[in-house]
Amino acid sequence: MALRYDGPTLTLVVNPAAGRGRARRLLPLLTAGLVTGLPDANLHVHQTTSFSDARLRCIEAVERARPAVEGHRRDALIVMGGDGMMHLGLNAAAGTDVPLGLVAAGRGNDFCRGIGVPNDLPGAIRTIVAGHTLRMDMLEATGRLIDGAERRWVGSIVSTGFDARVNYRTNHLRWNFGQLSYTWSALAELSRFEPLPYRLVIDGEPREQTAMFVAVGNAGVFGGGMRACPDADVTDGLLDVTLINPVSRFTLLRLLPRMFDGGFVHDPAVERLRAREVVVDGDGLFGMADGEELGAVPLRLRAVPDMLSVFVPAAVATAG
Secondary structure, eight states: OOOOOOOOEEEEEEOTTHHHHHHHHHHHHHHHHHHHHOTTSEEEEEEOSSHHHHHHHHHHHHHHOOOOOTTSOOOEEEEEESHHHHHHHHHHHTTSSOOEEEEEOSSOOHHHHHHTOOSSHHHHHHHHHHOOEEEEEEEEEEEEETTSOSEEEESSEEEEEHHHHHHHHHHTOSSOOTHHHHHHHHHHHHTTOOOEEEEEEETTEEEEEEESEEEEESSOOBTTTBOSSTTOOTTSSOEEEEEEOSOOHHHHHHHGGGGGTTGGGGSTTEEEEEESEEEEEETTOEEEETTEEEEEEEEEEEEEEEEEEEEOOHHHHHHO
């Protein structure tokens, strides 16, 4: 006798400390919205106690997800927090058919910005309840990664050079000032930054040069809304590469504000490419991915199509 389908299981993994406790404060509203909007669903909530606990909870949710039942929503993983939680969620769900729901409650929320998921709580709830999904590409990063892993999936950007140092400094600030944290860190790094030597291989073509930074993007947003790869498309099977060639500190300072609307790319110092694979190497370089530490170079970065299903607004799903 066939077992009766009792509705989809939604596993919600929350970093309650995200956004200086904003996630904890919003959690009751989120659960109420999901229960009201999806009354037939079984909602399981896990408030994480550490990064490793969050990672395991996300992996377990995906592994326990049941096969899709025709005519019904399927089990899903939902993550709430900052870009670190989004990064854990997409790494757990990548390569599967389990849809990923995103609820932004952190400082940067760059992955949500990059793929068009609302950053406000009501918008995030509406998006998950509506159930429209986008099947998107992922950026595969391999190398000597910081956690000993052989591979990491990246949703937004792998940054190196000036941008990576700003990101690293921001992550280690004692106080969180939201978007201003990135601005303060950028100014602090700018006071002593010099162009860095890069050794790149772009789709098999070697290239050596100095640069202020090299950003390799999938969704294309980092640093609390900076659009380093403003034309990135997560369904085109390609990575977007943005290079800022050597410029004075004053010029770099002038370009920084225009990173928030992508206008900086029109400066003559900026070069943009598209590629399927990029190897980043150089002296003294390290990578940041989705705002998290990735590891020292060399890093091999590759676009892998059709890797992740994520809940998005209907307009984004149709456009994709």
